[in-house]
Amino acid sequence: MEFLDLLSYTFFQNALLGSLFASIACGIIGTYVVVRRLVFISGGITHASLGGIGMGFYFGWNPIFAAMIFSILSAFGIEWLSSRQGVREDSAIGSFWSLGMAIGIIFIYLKPGFAPNLSDYLFGNILTITTPDIIYLAVLSLVLIIVFLLFGRQILFAAFDTDFAKTRNLPVNLIKYAMMMGIAITIVLSIRLVGIVLLMSILTVPQMTANLFTSNFVKMILLSVIIGFFGCIVGLFLSAVLDVPSGVFIIFTQIIVFLASRLIVKMNQRKKRQKLAV
Template identity: 45%
Template sequence: MLEILQYQFMQTAIIAGLLASIACGIIGVYVVVKRIVSISGGIAHASFGGIGLGYYLGLNPILSVLPFSILTAVVMGLVSRRTKIAEDTAIGILWAVGMALGIMFVGLTPGYAPDLMTYLFGNILTIPRMDLYLMAILDVMIIVFVYLFYKEFVAISFDEEFSEVSDLPVEKLNLLLLCLIALTIVVMIRIVGLILVIALLTIPASISRSFSGNLIGMMKLSIAFGTVFTILGLFLSYLLDVPSGSTIILVMAIGYLLHIPLKKMMTAS
């Protein structure tokens, strides 16, 4: 089984899985603790508009989806906080508009859109080495921002009202967190695709919450769980000749189910 590590594409895939796990492990904890899974899913799916725009303009879709996803995150955050539209309604509308724009741009692009399914469902085995550098840069940006605003993010994650009373710029911090979620989504697109990205963002963080009571501990465990699940899913997808993105998510789902009885045993003891 270990002989497959001699292949260059497998080595690249493992590095990509590690980079994605770092981003997901850090930001996913905030998503789970703050209970913003739905808005994160909305950002992920609306970002398809950026992929379509990239095809239309002849750019690398990863480069076009980066500003598009950040813009989507800001708009979604402002609409949900500053308008009378219910948050779930705003998310649904922007989700649909983003997907519709992506489909329209792809339809307007002459010829066939290559690798489109990769961006929707992921394929970690086909990630080009250049994308690794972009993923690493985005990881560094996420780490730096979380380090600089760690205390503020903790405050708004657990008690927004107290944060406002304490004169923290809650709205700006929330928008910054949503932008970091957008960056994380860009990191994960080539791993599991936009359709499955929310699972990679939430499952490892949800499991880590059962074994740690503080955010730093949760982040470390979430990174570890994400790395193990991603590499295991990667190996299984190669050996069984099945899609890598869906295999990784199924492995994570099985891991989540298996951790439930373990959690109960720890609670009982």
């Protein structure tokens, strides 16, 4: 099956749109996660979301909506425990990580029968994305773009120099909790892309690749979006052809891009050292 043939199908067009908006949202939030070194926190929130999905299946709620509420509360809980209660951040993350997965597994097993489409939430299958999902991702992307255009400097001040931010009368705690909520929402709305198991990678691998070429925050975001969307396109095509969850190929492609980019950068650095030596 050729790529142009796939473009004629509505489900594939929806998947491309969903991939584009998810790449934008993950590119923005993922860059913040990487530069703030919050990768472990994003992993904790990602896996804690299973608790909301399990409760959604059991009580008949929308699993994505339930996962979003659960993830936001988990993100706030991690921030509150680590900053206000003297609990080590890694301990707080591990607690909510384990708690969310335990609650999710309990409710999934309590649900009579087999939970429908559970593998789509665990491993991702963006070919099943719906129009409402696309709208949610589009709105999220637009909100994140506006927020970072208007308040990007303040967000970075609060992230990297808390004392300076306080001298400028910036609401540091509000900014931190708002960004944690943004991370949680982005994670949940991107679950269909690569699934809970692999979602942490899409928030880190494109950003790591971009960071090989630039340390500028805005340029990192733009490169992350491009790399993420490229991985989605390749992953979607291979997923449709081989009938394998899209998340596996998306992450695989992005890791290959990272390794190839790292090799190119290393070779260029070696050539520059050789020229200087001469």
